[in-house]
Amino acid sequence: MRWMSSSASFVTALPKIHQKALAGLAAALLLAVFIPSTDNSISSPLSLDHLIDTDAPFFETPTLSIRQQKAPWAFDKVPANETLLIPNIGRSNSYQYIVRKGDTLSSIFERLQLPQKTMYQLLETDLNVLALDNLKPGHTLVFDKQDQQLLRLELQFNLAHKVVYQRKEDNGFEFNEVRLEGDWKQKLISGEILYSFTGSGKQAGLSQWEAQTITELLKQRVDFRRDIQRGDTFEVLLSRQYVDNEMTGNNKIEAIRIKNRRHEINAFLFEDNYYDEKGRNLEKAFQRYPFSGKYRLSSHFNPKRRHPITRLIRPHNGTDFAMRKGSPVVTTGDGIVTRVVRHKYAGLYIEIQHGQSYKTRYLHLNKSYVVKGQRVKRGERIAQSGNSGRSTGAHLHFELHVNGRPVNAMTAKIPIAVSLTGKKKSSFQKQLKDYLAQIEASQAQQIALNKKDSTVKESTL
């Protein structure tokens, strides 16, 4: 089965994100995303049909007079038949570009005739975020120019998550990753299994990614092929993120209950980990170091680091280990490989997603033994360390992210497969009660709705 990243949920949430955007825009974007060989006129709607109006204060709804304006090219010449950049209303010298299928940062820069030097400066800044090589159709880039120079670039993944690159004189850019907390609203997805959990789950409203995360999480406790049969039931309590009443596409799985003929399988999210009803950790343990043996720690995690010469802020979002080129690198937890990428500055790097909350990255590699989409087990050899990209000597740069944020992998609380005890256990039990109450309440609501529905149907018969 092909692994799908969290952008899948973003895509499914697309039509609801921008209620103010034209319906045609949503349809065109969806088509562009779902149909691989779409005719260009569909995948690149013209001019303002492209406009996604986000809720950031500097974006305003376009007025008619501005709609009729021809979108000027950001940086000099405009190919006559192309209107890829949309002026950002209310902000002069600001333009938006919506990422299309097949785009890469360099193809976008080429099409927009932006200098390659600027792109390399951005990539250099992006080294510790690695956001720019994760562009997907539907993401928005906002370019601000000044004196024919790129002053600021904003990459909007969704309403709640963006990365801003700001020029600092001639030296390059600094970045700032912005995540809004937003409001999280719960929603119960429930149903009966017909052929498979994944199929019926998706039918009921789970994304592919969510269904896969659940089977991955519970596979030690239930054999989804053998133990799950037609007529078994499931309940999944999701939490969906909203910013200004619009769905961002970010979802969290909070509680899972699967009932088959013999028993009930439960999982509840508590402090970034899943536990069963007895407070036993369901997640596989991590190991602290991405290798076996001992290597010298040569550079610490430091979110406030500055470049020694330019003085620009260059957060070091990982931990470096001095390792001879060719040393074996292992994954610190079970997971799925989400990226194997060659980057001008990060070199050859691997990213692995571990369940819902954790992600690790391994940079400057010499050789990868894994491919994107592959499942890996804790301690499995995934690569040879190296010196690729911009690196002052052979070393491994290792990152751990929790819920999308880089943390110090040497000190972070990582899942260790133990049961909750004492105070933790009582606060878990409180949380568990809340989840169960929420599930019951949603069910009661659904039953009431169904009854109302059938009464309506009956009365119209």
Ligand SMILES: [Zn+2]
């Ligand atoms: Zn490093």
